[in-house]
Amino acid sequence: xxxxxxxxxxxxxxxxxxxxxxxxxxxxxxxxxxxxxxxxxxxxxxxxxxxxxxxxxxxxxxxxxxxxxxxxxxxxxxxxxxxx
Numbered sequence: 001x002x003x004x005x006x007x008x009x010x011x012x013x014x015x016x017x018x019x020x021x022x023x024x025x026x027x028x029x030x031x032x033x034x035x036x037x038x039x040x041x042x043x044x045x046x047x048x049x050x051x052x053x054x055x056x057x058x059x060x061x062x063x064x065x066x067x068x069x070x071x072x073x074x075x076x077x078x079x080x081x082x083x084x
Contacts, residue, residue, distance in 0.1 A: 029063050030056030 031048040034056065047056065
């Protein structure tokens with residue numbers, strides 16, 4: 001092996017970040033939502049494949065955003081709204 005500079009060595013290393021896990025969970029949520037939307041008539045592998053990952057990620061991210069908004073709305077109506 002030849003001598004490599006520190007920069008070249010660090011560029012070769014794949015650093016896993018929290019964003020990678022976030023994208024993976026969005027893809028899974030999107031695939032699961034799409035699978036249940038079709039009532040299980042199609043196999044799960046038709047939704048969770050490399051060609052469908054972008055669509056799954058978009059749907060999964062939207063579902064997460066809606067869940068967060070619903071959670072904050074619940075907190076608002078449970079704690080702040082009754083005080084008015």
